[in-house]
Each structure stands twice: as structure tokens, then as C-alpha cells.
Amino acid sequence: MVQTSNPHHHHNNDHKTLVLKSAIYSRILLISLIIFFRTLASPYDTSASLNPPCLTTTVAATPNNTHRSPIASAIENGIVWDSVYFVRSAQCGYEYEQSYAFLPLLPLSISFLSPSILSSLLPQRSLFALSAYLINNLAFVLAALYFYRLSIAILKDPEIALRATVLFCFNPASIFYSSIYSESLYAVLSLGGLYYFVSGKNNLSVLLLALSGCARSNGVLNAGYICFQTMHRGYHALFHNKNVTLALQIAVVGALRSICIFAPFVAFQAYGYYNMCVGRFPDERRPWCNARIPLLYNYIQSHYWNVGFLRYFQLKQLPNFLLASPILSLAFYSVVHYAKSRPQIFYSLGFDTTIEEKSCGVVFLSEDLLRSKVAGTVEKSSVRAEAEKSCLTKWFLRKANTQTELKNPGQTGPSAI
Incomplete structure (x- = not known):
């Protein structure tokens, strides 16, 4: 009897090596390009120099006029846009109302994992920024490995899974995964959670998906996978097995798991409400404090950055839509192809x-x-x-x-x- 080897197991180690190399090489390439282009031109956003002392903590931010080494200056020049909020929250805590739009997992990770051994060589802000770069690039490599394993579990095709993972490593938005943003932590937690989800390890899956909600607000949408699974299992228990008790048990377990995924985001909103609203005089309270559902995140997005439903759909944003049109077209075609x-x-x-x-x-x-x-x-x-x-x-x-x-x-x- 001739035994045929399983290509999945035969190529598994080789593919994992290729995935690991693709993830690492893509990060090296991207960081090299960042350094190269920043030597040619200054960043469009100049917020890296905005670094006033902390308001309420004993840790003082590095003053603007303090002499910094070229290495420290190069590192801090990368603290632009949203990176300013992540690094400052790690350094000073959540001082300002708009800071609460940036969830705490990345700032906490930066604070806990900053190598104190380098504190004598770099200012604290530079050290936090360096830690953030290391955390995010390592998280991306782990996310790529989970992406490959998840693709194998769903597609059952090692070759397609490998191609998809390589494309993920060199995706058009790859810079966000290597800068001081929360995308890498969110990716590794979401992809890891989904991998364990399709592997049947629901408790570990819920834990990772809940942590993804500590990295980005859209982590709460990952509860949709649990709801979808619960819907199918409850339907089968009720209409195929005719077991009402089992259907109720499935519904309760699914609801509890979904609540666990929502809990971190809700807890952070409660933390913001406690800091910004509780114990203040009526004339000091912000408008959102008096809302029926005082959701700080929505208020910040709308008040400071004009973010809301369909607000982005403006004529002046047409170039951005054209830039995204290849990926949007590919996604739309994929959905239509699968539906047909x-x-x-x-x-x-x-x-x-x-x-x-x-x-x-x-x-x-x-x-x-x-x-x-x-x-x-x-x-x-x-x-x-x-x-x-x-x-x-x-x-x-x-x-x-x-x-x-x-x-x-x-x-x-x-x-x-």
C-alpha cells in the first residue's frame, strides 16, 4: 500500500520559514525606506517637537531646548500624528480629553517593556519611542505567522495561504504596522484570536479578542464572530436536536463571551468618565458627561476630528478614494465571485x-x-x-x-x- 504524504505537513516548515523571512525582510525594507525619505525631506507633520512637561505626574518630559544626541533626535522625529498621543500617554498618563481616543494597550506595553538599561543613554521620550518601534515590529512578525496559520485553517491550501501572507507582509498600508501606531498589536491579537477560534480553543480566543479591544476600538466588532457561531450552534440545537435547554445554554455562553470582548473598551470609557466627569462642578463638566450614554470615544472623534458616519464622503477626499480603489475593487470582486x-x-x-x-x-x-x-x-x-x-x-x-x-x-x- 502506497502512502501519500500530506503536502500541508510536507511544506509546513518551509512555508513558515518563508513567512518569517518575508515578515522580517519587509520590516527591514520599510524602516530603511522611512529613514531614507526622512533624510531627503522633513515630515509633513511637525508635532514631534511638541513636548511640554507632564501635568500631573512626577515624570517630566524632555524640554524642547535640551540638547539631544543625534540618535535621540532621529528617534523622536518619528513621533508624529497619532504617535504623539501614544508616547505621551505612556510617559505622562491620560492628561487631556482627546488622549482617551487612543486605547491603553500600546501605551501600557511601552511603559512596561521600555528597557531601563538604556535610560542613561537616551532621554525617556526617545526610549519610549524606541520601545514602541520594537514592540510593533515584533508584533507584526507574530501577526504574519498567525495570518498564515489562520489561512491554512480556513483555505486548506498551503500555497494560497503562503501567497496571501506574503501579500500581507508587503501590503500598501504596511507603514502603519512599523510606526508608533496600534495596528500591529491589534493585528496579532485579532489574527491570533481568530486562529484559536477556528481551532476550537474558544477561551483562549476570547481572551485575545478581548485584548484586541484594548488596542483599538474596533476590537469590539470581533464579538461578531462569537455571535455568528452562537447563532449557528443555537439553531442546530433548537431545530435539529430539538433541545431547548442546550440552545439556551449555547446562547448564554455566547452572550458571556461577547460581553468579555466588549468589557475592555467599556471599562476604558468608564475610566475616562471617572477622570473627566466625576467630582467636577457643573460648569466644569464637558457636554458628553451629561449625555444619556456618556460615551467619551464618540464625542472625541466627532468634536476634535470631525469623524462620524459618512462624514468622510466629501469631494475633497476623492484622491484618497482613488488611491484606495485598487484594494476596494479587489475586495468587492472577491465578494461577488464568492457569492456567484x-x-x-x-x-x-x-x-x-x-x-x-x-x-x-x-x-x-x-x-x-x-x-x-x-x-x-x-x-x-x-x-x-x-x-x-x-x-x-x-x-x-x-x-x-x-x-x-x-x-x-x-x-x-x-x-x-
Whole structure:
């Protein structure tokens, strides 16, 4: 009996090495380009020089007139735009109202991980900025590895997963992942959480997805995956198993997990309300403090930066839309292509599909349903492995049929393999 090796396992180590190299090389290339272009021209934003002393802490910011080494100056010149808020929050805490638009995971990471061994060589602000660069670039490398593993789990195609990951490493918005922004931390936590989610490790998944809400406000949208899974599992328990108790249990667990993902963002809004509103005289209270739902984040975005629903859709933003049109067109085409190729799944949100199809997306299924799919009583890990093996087998058969059909048109099916 001839045993065929699994290409997924055969290429797994080689692909991971390529992913790791792509992520590291892309960061080196990007940082080199940043340094090169900054030597040619000054940054458009000049906020790096804005560094008044801290208001309420004992830590003092570096005065503008203090002599800094060329290395420190080069590092601090990269503190522009939103980076100013992240570094200042790490250094001085949340002093100003608009600072609360920037969630605390990156500032806390900078504060905790700043190498004190360099404190005698660099000013504190330069040290915090250097730490932020290291944190974000390391987080991006980890995000690329999770992106590849997640792509393998969903696509069941190592080659496509590798290509997608390389494109992720060299994506057009890559500079945000290497600058002092929160995108890298958000990416690694979201992609890691989704990978463990599709792997069935829901508790670890919820923890990472909740932490993503500490990095960026849109982390709360990751609760949608939990809601979607709960919807499918509850539907199956109620209408297929006729088990009301199980359906209620699934709904309660899904709700609790979703609340956990929302909790960090809500807690930070409560923290802002306590600092900015509680204990102040009525004439000192900001307008949002008296709202029925005092949501600081929405007020800041609207009041300081005019961010709101459809406000970005202005004629003056047309160049930005044209710049984004290739990626938007590709995303739109992908959705349309999937809808045309699998309309039954697309338009029914996955409800109107077979058990075999659902077993390939174990996100939707409970372990009880997977047990009913596999003969005999086995452990959870064995059930999931069996479902995964079945999906991989189907994928290899489809790929072999496609390759054979390209070589010998008209000859398909098992006989052609």
C-alpha cells in the first residue's frame, strides 16, 4: 500500500520559514525606506517637537531646548500624528480629553517593556519611542505567522495561504504596522484570536479578542464572530436536536463571551468618565458627561476630528478614494465571485448548507454535532482532527481533479487521479 504524504505537513516548515523571512525582510525594507525619505525631506507633520512637561505626574518630559544626541533626535522625529498621543500617554498618563481616543494597550506595553538599561543613554521620550518601534515590529512578525496559520485553517491550501501572507507582509498600508501606531498589536491579537477560534480553543480566543479591544476600538466588532457561531450552534440545537435547554445554554455562553470582548473598551470609557466627569462642578463638566450614554470615544472623534458616519464622503477626499480603489475593487470582486460560486451558502449565511460543508468550518458546529458526524465515541481532539482530515481529503481530490482536467480535458473523477 502506497502512502501519500500530506503536502500541508510536507511544506509546513518551509512555508513558515518563508513567512518569517518575508515578515522580517519587509520590516527591514520599510524602516530603511522611512529613514531614507526622512533624510531627503522633513515630515509633513511637525508635532514631534511638541513636548511640554507632564501635568500631573512626577515624570517630566524632555524640554524642547535640551540638547539631544543625534540618535535621540532621529528617534523622536518619528513621533508624529497619532504617535504623539501614544508616547505621551505612556510617559505622562491620560492628561487631556482627546488622549482617551487612543486605547491603553500600546501605551501600557511601552511603559512596561521600555528597557531601563538604556535610560542613561537616551532621554525617556526617545526610549519610549524606541520601545514602541520594537514592540510593533515584533508584533507584526507574530501577526504574519498567525495570518498564515489562520489561512491554512480556513483555505486548506498551503500555497494560497503562503501567497496571501506574503501579500500581507508587503501590503500598501504596511507603514502603519512599523510606526508608533496600534495596528500591529491589534493585528496579532485579532489574527491570533481568530486562529484559536477556528481551532476550537474558544477561551483562549476570547481572551485575545478581548485584548484586541484594548488596542483599538474596533476590537469590539470581533464579538461578531462569537455571535455568528452562537447563532449557528443555537439553531442546530433548537431545530435539529430539538433541545431547548442546550440552545439556551449555547446562547448564554455566547452572550458571556461577547460581553468579555466588549468589557475592555467599556471599562476604558468608564475610566475616562471617572477622570473627566466625576467630582467636577457643573460648569466644569464637558457636554458628553451629561449625555444619556456618556460615551467619551464618540464625542472625541466627532468634536476634535470631525469623524462620524459618512462624514468622510466629501469631494475633497476623492484622491484618497482613488488611491484606495485598487484594494476596494479587489475586495468587492472577491465578494461577488464568492457569492456567484457559492450562492447557497452566501445568501443563507451558512444555514442552508450540508453537514459535510459545515464540518469543514468547525467554527459553526458544536462538539456534539461533530461527534454525530464521526462514527463512535471519541475525544474532542480526535473528532476535530477527523473533520479536518475529511476536509483536507476533499480539497486534495478537488485539486487533483483540476490539475488532471487541465492536462487531459474531459477526464475527471477518481479514475483520473
